[in-house]
Amino acid sequence: MMKKKKLNIGIIGYGVFGEFLSKQLVKKHKVSCIDPFDKSKEAEEIGVDYYPMFDMMSFLSDLDVVIIAVPMIEFEDVVSKLPVDKLRGKLVVEVCPLNSHPKSVMLQNFGPDVDILCSNPMFGPSLSDNNESPSPVSWDGLPMIYEKVRIADMRRCDKFLSIFERERCQMVEMTAEQHDASTSDAEFVTHLTGRLLDRQLLPPTPVMSKEYAALCDVADMTAADSFDLFYGMFKYNSRAKDLLKKMRENIAKVERQLAAKEAYLAASAEMKNNDRKQLIEECKILLREVASSSNIAAKVEEKDGKPAESKITETSQKES
Template sequence: MFLSAPYPLSLTPPPPPPPPPLLPSFSLSIRRSFLPIPSSTITKPLRPGSSRLPSIRALDAAQPFDYESHLRYQHLKSTSLKIAIIGFGNFGQFLAKAFSRQNHTLFAHSRSDYSRVARQFNVQFYSDIDDLCELHPDVVLISTSILSTESMLKSIPFQRLKRSTLFVDVLSVKEFPMNLFLKYLPEEFDILCTHPMFGPESGKDSWVGLPFVYDKVRIGDDEERLSRVERFLDFFAKEGCRMVEMSCIEHDKYAAGSQFVTHTMGRVLERFGVESSPINTKGYETLLNLVKNTKGDSFDLYYGLFMYNQNSLEQLERLDMAFESIKKDLFGRLLQVYRKQLFLNAKEEDRFLSTMKLLRGGDDVLEPSDQKSKRLKGS
């Protein structure tokens, strides 16, 4: 039994039904409805063998996310500080140049106009200190001369700053600015007294191994303020400084015996007039370098080291006594030689000593310290 065909055998089968129309994508429909885009902007498919990469033109397409750059940005944001440098002279510029290497945001104020120099270090300069304080810096760094520190502190509009602002000084004496900070700064402000024991001349090549002294005089106990102090100190540690935590009183005691004496000898040799020669010894080269390092500093700095460090006067007197002692040793030994050559007996020698005593206003004729000790032992 044969089944009947649904259509006559002599007829061809009907064509298949047309496929349903493709629905436009949601993004394309949105773009056509609201943001008509010229056909020229639609990316064409690549030809075989073409090396050109396709570009993304859809407004709602997912963009690539650079996670590494994001992490780097977040790290810099967490470690960087807004630092306002008050006193943008030689040393302030020296510090600003280094701060800029670690991506800190820098502001500056000074009595003189250093705006052109500030731009070289990527520093925003403000001639009006009120404008600077309204930027709410994290750190206010005092880099003025020792003599002008007190008058400068009195001129700062503290009410324009954040109440937790960190004040830092870099003066060469420490007890003096510490007392000024405690006297004039509101109690809510943090205080960090520091002394980079180097300058533009001695630290021009590297800070590695150079001492950086600091004293956390008054720091708030919340985590943000503690972190801010460590971030500021970490800057000098990253530059290779030898970090030394020491009280301001201890610093002045040691600095009078090292820094003040160094500056004093450098200025004495400068006025003496040491000059280079074709036969310089290493020791003499050291003296020439000492003069070079100290004469670049102003006399105000040297006077500040003397005036505002109570230990400096004692060191100056000890230097004077040491110089007189050396002179006495030299002249005393010279007298011993003259005695043997001029006098034949003890009576003539006693008469000579008496005469010299009268000429010296009643002081005994001094003899070298080593000869005196031998004579006392012999007696």
């Protein structure tokens, strides 16, 4: 019976990702959200209660789980303004693309009676080509990375994680630091690539290769994201600047390779042509020598060969 009790989940920040998450959460749990912008309509549509920011106290009052789903670059600011006393006895979950920064912010701001879960559901909404609204996505097999940073109420934490287990996510437990070290470069490059591939570079085609379809998916994913999300992945990853530089250098490299190939092919076509000319030239010289020596042989017999020889010399001078 205890297991069937719904969780009362509140989402701080009802942006694209908050809304995306709540669509699954609301299936089995009571979900509410709070956002500086009026999201009452979007929330109501899927059965989520919306609270305006000034109503933070009543929003927090009844919650079991608080998910902070704000852009990573606003995370510290948002957390520092929370009435932290009201979080006592609750489970606070962050869902940022990098985990070390939010982890340290939460440890600094929350007392020991607040449970902390860091997580990165490595998936999110996507804008399909046909439809400008985020499309529903199966979570089957998609990675959900988490660290139980400080958990007193294990049962509640497991119940929350079981939401992802039941959707058949690939559950991966690792520390925030491991997570950032091993996946942040990959995620930055993925989002960077998506941002490079705009509609002009991905024209719609009646037939798609598997790889092209995959690139369109990557671009659709990025199109649904806010720039702030991407900026956070850049700001809190010290290697991101180098990755961006490498991408720029790789474009320059491909351009150089194409130019070099073009020049090489032009040169070898010219050389082939020159070779043929040279061969013809050498044949002519050989033929002349043959002709000349037979002339000399003839002249030796005649005892005077000058006119014939000078004629050949004259010709070869003209041509050289």
